Amino acid sequence: MDALKTAQYARALYSAHGDQAEAEAAQKMRECKDAGNMQQARDWQAVRQSIRQIRGPNQG
Known part of the structure; x- marks a missing residue:
């Protein structure tokens, strides 16, 4: 996936899920790894x- 498409997916996921978007992406990554789809996991x-990056640094 190219950088532009990656950014589009990230923005769409963040718009749909807010702060849970990162966890959603992590879950998808694990599912792909478990299924042996390493390129999709990457x-x-x-x-x-x-x-x-969209979320910015953690607020402490």
Whole structure:
């Protein structure tokens, strides 16, 4: 998945799920890994990282 598509998925997931979007992406990543779909797992990891950037640093 290219960077533009990754960013689009991340924005859509964040819009739909808010702060739970990162957990949703992590779950999808685990499901792909468990199914042996390593490329899709890497794509979901990239989406997860993009969501993390959208959210910004943790507020402590």
